[in-house]
Amino acid sequence: MQKQSTINDVARIAGVSKRTVSRVINGSLSVGESTRLKVEKVINELKYAPNAQARGLASSRSYLLGLIYDNPDALYLDDVQRGVLEVCSTLGYELVVHPCRYQSESLVNDCLRFMRRSKLDGVIVLPPVSESETLALALKESGSPYVRLSSVALDTQEHIVVSDDRAAAAEMARYFAQLGHEKIAFISGPQRYKSSTERMEGFQLGLSAYGVKIPAEMILEGNNTFETGIECAKQLLQRIKRPTAIFANNDQMAAAVLKVAYSLGIKVPEQLSVAGFDDNMLASRVTPSLTTIRRPVRQMALLATTKMIMSIEQNHKAAANVAAKVAPTLVVRESTGRCQSSDTEN
Amino acid sequence: MQKQSTINDVARIAGVSKRTVSRVINGSLSVGESTRLKVEKVINELKYAPNAQARGLASSRSYLLGLIYDNPDALYLDDVQRGVLEVCSTLGYELVVHPCRYQSESLVNDCLRFMRRSKLDGVIVLPPVSESETLALALKESGSPYVRLSSVALDTQEHIVVSDDRAAAAEMARYFAQLGHEKIAFISGPQRYKSSTERMEGFQLGLSAYGVKIPAEMILEGNNTFETGIECAKQLLQRIKRPTAIFANNDQMAAAVLKVAYSLGIKVPEQLSVAGFDDNMLASRVTPSLTTIRRPVRQMALLATTKMIMSIEQNHKAAANVAAKVAPTLVVRESTGRCQSSDTEN
DNA sequence: AAAAAAATTGCCACCGCTGGCAACTTTTTT
DNA sequence: AAAAAAGTTGCCAGCGGTGGCAATTTTTTT
Numbered sequence: 001m002q003k004q005s006t007i008n009d010v011a012r013i014a015g016v017s018k019r020t021v022s023r024v025i026n027g028s029l030s031v032g033e034s035t036r037l038k039v040e041k042v043i044n045e046l047k048y049a050p051n052a053q054a055r056g057l058a059s060s061r062s063y064l065l066g067l068i069y070d071n072p073d074a075l076y077l078d079d080v081q082r083g084v085l086e087v088c089s090t091l092g093y094e095l096v097v098h099p100c101r102y103q104s105e106s107l108v109n110d111c112l113r114f115m116r117r118s119k120l121d122g123v124i125v126l127p128p129v130s131e132s133e134t135l136a137l138a139l140k141e142s143g144s145p146y147v148r149l150s151s152v153a154l155d156t157q158e159h160i161v162v163s164d165d166r167a168a169a170a171e172m173a174r175y176f177a178q179l180g181h182e183k184i185a186f187i188s189g190p191q192r193y194k195s196s197t198e199r200m201e202g203f204q205l206g207l208s209a210y211g212v213k214i215p216a217e218m219i220l221e222g223n224n225t226f227e228t229g230i231e232c233a234k235q236l237l238q239r240i241k242r243p244t245a246i247f248a249n250n251d252q253m254a255a256a257v258l259k260v261a262y263s264l265g266i267k268v269p270e271q272l273s274v275a276g277f278d279d280n281m282l283a284s285r286v287t288p289s290l291t292t293i294r295r296p297v298r299q300m301a302l303l304a305t306t307k308m309i310m311s312i313e314q315n316h317k318a319a320a321n322v323a324a325k326v327a328p329t330l331v332v333r334e335s336t337g338r339c340q341s342s343d344t345e346n
Numbered sequence: 347m348q349k350q351s352t353i354n355d356v357a358r359i360a361g362v363s364k365r366t367v368s369r370v371i372n373g374s375l376s377v378g379e380s381t382r383l384k385v386e387k388v389i390n391e392l393k394y395a396p397n398a399q400a401r402g403l404a405s406s407r408s409y410l411l412g413l414i415y416d417n418p419d420a421l422y423l424d425d426v427q428r429g430v431l432e433v434c435s436t437l438g439y440e441l442v443v444h445p446c447r448y449q450s451e452s453l454v455n456d457c458l459r460f461m462r463r464s465k466l467d468g469v470i471v472l473p474p475v476s477e478s479e480t481l482a483l484a485l486k487e488s489g490s491p492y493v494r495l496s497s498v499a500l501d502t503q504e505h506i507v508v509s510d511d512r513a514a515a516a517e518m519a520r521y522f523a524q525l526g527h528e529k530i531a532f533i534s535g536p537q538r539y540k541s542s543t544e545r546m547e548g549f550q551l552g553l554s555a556y557g558v559k560i561p562a563e564m565i566l567e568g569n570n571t572f573e574t575g576i577e578c579a580k581q582l583l584q585r586i587k588r589p590t591a592i593f594a595n596n597d598q599m600a601a602a603v604l605k606v607a608y609s610l611g612i613k614v615p616e617q618l619s620v621a622g623f624d625d626n627m628l629a630s631r632v633t634p635s636l637t638t639i640r641r642p643v644r645q646m647a648l649l650a651t652t653k654m655i656m657s658i659e660q661n662h663k664a665a666a667n668v669a670a671k672v673a674p675t676l677v678v679r680e681s682t683g684r685c686q687s688s689d690t691e692n
Numbered sequence: 693a694a695a696a697a698a699a700t701t702g703c704c705a706c707c708g709c710t711g712g713c714a715a716c717t718t719t720t721t722t
Numbered sequence: 723a724a725a726a727a728a729g730t731t732g733c734c735a736g737c738g739g740t741g742g743c744a745a746t747t748t749t750t751t752t
Contacts, residue, residue, distance in 0.1 A: 004462060006708060017732045022710060030730060047455075052463050053402040054708030057737045062399065064442075064464075074627065078420030085445055094464055096410075096440050099431055116350065117398050118410075118440055226631060255631050262633050281420065285572060285601045286632055287608050352738060363702045368740060378700060400738035403707045 005046040014042040025050055056119055063093050065308065066123035068111055070102040073224070073252065075280040076297060077126075080149070083301025084124060091309055096120065102129045108138045115144060122146055122308045124301070128193045130154075145311040147304040151195035158311060158320040161304045165195055165277075166202035168293045168328035169247075172275055173206025175291075175330060176245050180339035181273060185218040185243035187232045187253050199249055199277060218243060222253050229256025237264055237272075244272060244339045251276035251283045254290050258335065269337035279331050288334035295328045351392040360388040371396055402465055411439050411654065412469035414457055416448040419570070419598065421626040422643060423472075426495070429647025430470060437655055442466065448475045454484045461490060468492055468654045470647070474539045476500075491657040493650040497541035504657060504666040507650045511541055511623075512548035514639045514674035515593075518621055519552025521637075521676060522591050526685035527619060531564040531589035533578045533599050545595055545623060564589060568599050575602025583610055583618075590618060590685045597622035597629045600636050604681065615683035625677050634680035641674045 007025075011018040016035060023031045024039040031039075042048075056062040065088060069077065081095070088095050098114050100107060107129070115123060122145035129135065130148035136159070139146040148154060151165040176184055186203055189196035204214060220235060222228035229248060233256050236243060248254040254276030258268060266272050268288055276283060279294035307322040353371075357364035362381060369377045370385040377385075388394075402408040411434060415423065427441070434441050444460050446453060453475070461469060468491035475481065476494035482505070485492040494500060497511040522530055532549055535542035550560060566581060568574035575594060579602050582589060594600040600622030604614060612618050614634055622629060625640035653668040 008708080018709080019711090019733075020731060023731085026710085032730060035730080047459075049459050049463050051403070051465065051708050053399045053408065053465050054737090055710075056399040057397070057403055057739085058708075058710040060737080074424030075420050078423055081443065082445075085443070089445075094442050094444070094460075096442050097427065097431070098440070099428075099435075113395060114440075116395050119397065119399050226627075252631075259631070259633055281572075282628065282631060285598075285605070285628060287605055354738080364739080365702060365741090366700085369701085372740085376700060381700080397738055400707090401740075403709090404738075404740040406707080 005048045007048075007050065010039065010042050010046060010048050013046070014039045060119070061312075062119040062121055064118055064120050065093050065095050065305070066115060066118070066120040067095055067097045067126070068100060068114070068123055068129055069098075069126035070100055070129050072126055073250070073278070073280065075282070076278065079280075079297040080124075080126060080301040083298040084305045087302055087305035087309065093121070093309065100129065102132065107132065108135050111135060112138060112142060115142065120144065121312045124149070124304050124308060127151065127195055131194050145308050147308045147311075149300055149304055151198045153325075157324045158307070161300050161307065161324050161326070163295055163300060163326050163328055165293075165295075165328060166198045166205075168295075168330070169199040169202030169277070170206030171330050172247055172277075172293060173203045173212075174209070175332070175336070176247065176273070176275075177207060177210035177212055179245070179273065179336065181245040182212055182339070183218075183241070183243045183245070184212065184214055185220070185236050185246045186214055187229065187236075187246065187248040187257070188219060188221045189224045189249035191221060196249055203247055222249065224250050224252060226252045226256045229253030230260055233257040233260035237261060237266060242266075242272075245274070245336070246272065247275050247277075249277055251278045251280050251290060251292055254292065254335075255282050255286050258286055258288070258290070268335050270340060273336040273339070275336055277328075283331075283333070291333045291336040292331055293328045294331045296326045300326055350397075351394045353394070353396065356385065356388050356392060356394050359392070360385045406465070408465040408467055409439050410464055410466050411441050411651070412461060412464070412466040413441055413443045413472070414446060414460070414469055414475055415444075415472040416446055416475050418472055419596070419624070419626065421628070422624065425626075425643040426470075426472060426647040429644040430651045433648055433651035433655065439467070439655065446475065448478065453478065454481050457481060458484060458488060461488065466490065467658045470495070470650050470654060473497065473541055477540050491654050493654045493657075495646050495650055497544045499671075502666070503670045504653070507646050507653065507670050507672070509641055509646060509672050509674050511639075511641075511674060512544045512551075514641075514676070515545040515548030515623070516552030517676050518593055518623075518639060519549045519558075520555070521678070521682070522593065522619070522621075523553060523556035523558055525591070525619065525682065527591040528558055528685070529564070529587070529589045529591070530558065530560055531566070531582050531592045532560055533575065533582075533592065533594040533603070534565060534567045535570045535595035537567060542595055549593055568595065570596050570598060572598045572602045575599030576606060579603040579606035583607060583612060588612075588618075591620070591682070592618065593621050593623075595623055597624045597626050597636060597638055600638065600681075601628050601632050604632055604634070604636070614681050616686060619682040619685070621682055623674075629677075629679070637679045637682040638677055639674045640677045642672050646672055 007018045007021050011021045021039055024036050052063055100110050125148045127150055130150045148160045150162050153162050154160055188200045220232040222232045237260055246257050254274050257274045261268050261272055268274055276290045276292040279292045283290040283292045310318045353364045353367050357367045367385055370382050446456050471494045473496055476496045494506045496508050499508050500506055534546050566578040568578045583606055592603050600620050603620045607614050607618050614620055622636045622638040625638045629636040629638045649668055656664045
């Protein structure tokens with residue numbers, strides 16, 4: 001367990017002051033070329049790495065980013081983390097993960113404490129926590145950089161990256177309509193989440209362009225889990241007049257529909273078209289594979305992180321200029337097809 | 347954005363020295379009851395929270411734990427994170443995630459830098475990185491606490507939590523044999539991972555107890571991804587003499603087998619039994635649902651974290667006493683059944 | 693009641709680094 | 723060539739806590 005070398009060691013050996021070493025580390029412009037090389041050489045020899053705590057204490061920077069979320073889909077979270085870490089690692093930041101409870105009334109305090117305690121340089125907030133306006137306000141007031149991922153534009157460009165779920169759902173509607181479906185059902189997510197209502201409205205709007213309307217009894221609310229998907233699917237498929245196509249708010253529930261259809265002997269896509277939303281790993285694994293909407297989650301995370309680091313490093317104008325909107329795209333696979341049922345057929 | 351209060355503010359207002367405030371914060375025993383109350387009152391009024399960086403700098407503790415891994419299955423990672431965070435949050439630690447490349451020759455340096463830079467109090471290492479003996483050695487030498495999750499006992503109880511994959515695979519073998527299968531295939535994971543060889547050996551050993559032996563051509567090596575699972579499954583199922591049962595090293599590959607079997611018109615479980623390993627979300631989502639081995643991942647993470655925090659807090663004997671071995675269990679679902687093929691049938 | 697022991701509390705240095713400003717060099721201007 | 727400007731580098735004071743030890747107060751012992 002060898003003693004860790006400090007900035008003093010580097011300074012002494014390189015024959016310069018530690019202030020100069022500090023400048024080299026931070027890429028200051030005002031360091032002579034020869035001095036820089038000399039110092040860098042010593043740094044490498046000693047395998048010196050600056051102490052993040054000391055650095056943070058002196059400069060009120062921690063090079064720590066936080067990720068705040070509430071019980072997201074594992075696959076979604078993983079995608080986000082990968083995206084964030086990709087940027088972090090190249091820019092020298094580390095990521096601290098922090099689950100919390102969206103519903104809790106101590107949410108705001110919890111998050112602020114988290115940020116203060118670890119002196120985070122900024123936080124990335126995932127849905128649905130990102131939809132909390134009180135939290136957003138508190139973050140804004142706290143003065144530390146933050147970026148929200150969301151399905152709806154919520155505040156200024158600087159603090160958000162949105163995916164246009166509404167448009168994507170509309171595209172799915174168009175696709176369904178063009179396949180000739182008219183008896184269409186929708187399994188929504190919790191209506192208290194904006195992403196759910198966005199998708200539902202987009203879908204309905206898209207269908208209405210084709211003169212198709214979803215009757216109220218064809219809209220069921222799940223909570224984005226496989227289990228509730230099963231419940232909803234059973235309700236929809238055991239009816240006398242069952243739909244010929246079902247659009248679910250996410251892949252988990254769409255997979256559940258597949259499962260129920262199978263157990264009822266309903267053939268997909270011949271007798272029933274099914275589509276999901278997310279395009280997570282599940283979509284391509286199930287049989288038949290799911291037609292779905294691909295959300296560029298990783299890319300959103302990437303943008304969000306870039307944006308945040310820019311705003312940490314005082315490039316607010318630049319941060320506001322990083323693209324803030326991404327467009328999910330339709331991915332057609334095996335679970336959807338032309339409507340083949342005649343009028344009277346069930 | 348109000349100024350954050352410091353220990354000095356608390357000390358001044360409470361009319362004591364900051365050393366005393368520090369003692370109160372750290373729960374030192376030698377503080378008079380009345381003094382403590384007085385100080386705590388001020389702390390609450392000011393909503394004072396100690397600066398983690400300053401604390402760390404002075405005491406060489408950061409209350410930060412690291413999680414080191416290389417490209418794990420998203421579902422596995424999520425499970426681990428949940429387990430770790432559960433303990434962390436109750437004990438006042440935060441978690442920093444750090445992906446790295448197991449194959450890279452800079453692995454050790456990368457990990458050590460990570461630990462030093464953020465002054466982590468300890469790290470949890472996931473497979474396959476956890477199998478690197480050089481890394482383990484470096485960690486031991488570095489003196490900072492670490493715990494490895496693995497499928498094989500690798501070092502002293504204090505630093506590891508293992509799941510007995512070998513025994514679990516043997517149990518699957520027993521189950522297969524009792525169903526009457528004799529033409530059995532195995533899709534292994536990369537042979538360079540201990541977990542892969544453990545499972546394979548356990549499976550073979552288990553079968554041999556029933557006089558069943560897997561011929562070499564019935565063992566294929568995938569790399570634990572769905573895609574390679576597809577390749578292996580195709581090879582196995584397009585043969586004239588195809589197996590009546592396939593055991594895959596993980597659920598991803600087992601799901602791939604299901605997919606291929608479906609496309610070839612092979613009925614599962616009537617004509618082919620399929621089983622996986624992990625019991626992740628996928629297993630229950632696919633059709634037919636997968637018989638598999640449930641690994642108590644979350645529990646392992648929990649144990650590992652508990653163990654580590656104990657050893658951070660100097661309770662080495664206690665740490666060594668936390669259970670270090672968990673037993674995965676067989677979960678029977680729909681993808682397996684009695685062997686129904688006669689001798690000549692394919 | 694004085695001395696010894698124990699319990700509290702305070703002082704000061706220091707953890708490792710960066711910020712501000714001064715000092716020293718080198719280059720450019722006049 | 724002297725003066726001004728620009729480019730480098732160093733010194734010192736913190737950032738907000740904790741550790742060691744001394745000082746003070748309280749309790750116990752004789």
